[in-house]
Amino acid sequence: MSDQLLVADKLTRRFGGLSANEAVSLTLTRGRLHALLGPNGAGKSTCINMLSGDLPPSEGRIYYQGRDITALDAPQRSRVGIGRSYQRTNIFPGFTVLENCRLAAQSRHQRAWRLFANALGLRDTLDKAHAVMAEVGLEAQANRIAGTLSHGEQRQLEIAMVLATDADVLLLDEPLAGMGSEEASRMVGLLDTLRRSRAILLVEHDMDAVFAVADEITVLVNGQLLATGTPAQIRSNHEVQQAYLGEEAFHA
Amino acid sequence: MTIKTHTAGIAQAVVLAALAAYPLVGSEFYVEMVAKVLVLGIFAMSLDLLVGFTGLVSLGHSAYFGVAAYAVALIAPEFAPANLWFVLGAAVLISAAVALGIGLLVLRTRGIYFIMVTLAFTQMAFFLFHDTALGGGSDGIYLNFRPEPRIGGWMPFDLAEGSQLYYFILAVAVLVFVGIKRVLRSPFGRVLVGIKSNEHRMRSLGYSTFNYKLGAFVLAGALAGLAGVLYAVLFGFVTPELLSWHESGHVLMMVILGGMGSPVGAVLGAGAMVALEEAFSLLTTHWQLLMGGVILAVVLFLPGGLIALPGRMRQLIKSGGPHE
């Protein structure tokens, strides 16, 4: 029971007349990687935006370890332990890779009142920043300006920043998109390790990767939850097969 | 990198030594002008904290400067000198409190709305002092005595004496400069710069950015207030013009002229502004026109401001040299 970290209960989000998510429920459990599948425009990013606090849901509730967190804003949700990455790279392009990670790590112990402390001298923060750069394989680029990294490296940085916040729940929106195959397989290996102590929600188009690492899969189509189950259940689900065969956008 | 910081350190030491030695050689008129540059430099550094570091373009920063200057004039007794430490502390606190109140409201807006609302508040402050009995109308208020820095029975220095006033202002300016540099490398300062770069990402990393922006707003207001106190003490009178939006625009131009995002730039901008105004007003009565031209030229041809000039020249020299 206590391993159920995040519960979404019938989340609905409307944009004008469009229901981008319609009564979507899902549960993220510590130790398990939950994949969210669906064609483009299915509402996957909208779902993550509601869980992370970037978008308020039109209806429905969100619980973190049993506590209703629907009213918390994005920074508050980050501080309780929900971290996210973005589908479109969202970093500090003018800062070094190290400073990107350092700022992310500093958020766990902000020390806003220590106006005369040297931020670069805070050991715990700095150590964390170096640790996550090593985890994603960016240690050698520590002093590069983030905006000058390759697209794939910026994707790695995006992940490193979430990791630096020590989140219990990781909401990862297409983290592998744009990575080279070597970087991607390294990242899949990393997700595999991270899952042991966390709950992960992964949006990903690469079916081979998804079926290889997911413990559970939820399929969204047109904002509706089509099916939830183990990879084997999803693979043999008739509705899913039909939906997919009809979808061109989904042949990754 | 280290060579560069080394050069900057030497340059700063040389400038400081020159400023310290100046009253020995300069005339009274010019010593007062340099003191004015230092006061406006503090004012510009405080605005740069918002504009250059946090990304908040305030067009109402004169409110905190002017309110503190008025506080000095209003608190001081009519027939005796006030205590410097008391008026200074009280005026800075009042400015900080006003910034807190205004900040709580204006920081809920963004972009052009933020500019407009800060402008509206400074106009309200202007009319409060211009049109009510509180501020002595459009003539303002004279300060009959310079405040005394008395601590118990001891007078460490005497502000009635011109060069001692100069050194006091120089000391405050150096303290503010060093203090702002420290704050900018603190965890708080790094967050401000992060907000300027990408506020959305700062929020998703767990920073409640409103609180940080409010902190920056209050700190900037308090420092503008400190500049306002020094201004009142230096010139001995206050007028509603100190609060007007012209003054807000004036200090914003100093920041842009010197180069946003650099305390040195802010002081340079204040110096350049005072020097150019002085020079142009000797030439023609339409000096404001010339001033506008200079600002335009800087924005168009030197986007980083005066502080970017050495780097630009180095680049020019390099690109003029042989190619590899």
Ligand SMILES: Nc1ncnc2c1ncn2[C@@H]1O[C@H](COP(=O)(O)OP(=O)(O)O)[C@@H](O)[C@H]1O
């Ligand atoms: N901020 C928004 N305003 C209006 N419509 C939006 C907004 N965000 C997403 N949508 C719409 O909601 C639907 C789901 O989008 P999204 O969640 O991004 O899908 P996915 O991530 O699965 O590709 C799309 O039709 C999209 O156009």
Ligand SMILES: [Mg+2]
């Ligand atoms: Mg998406």
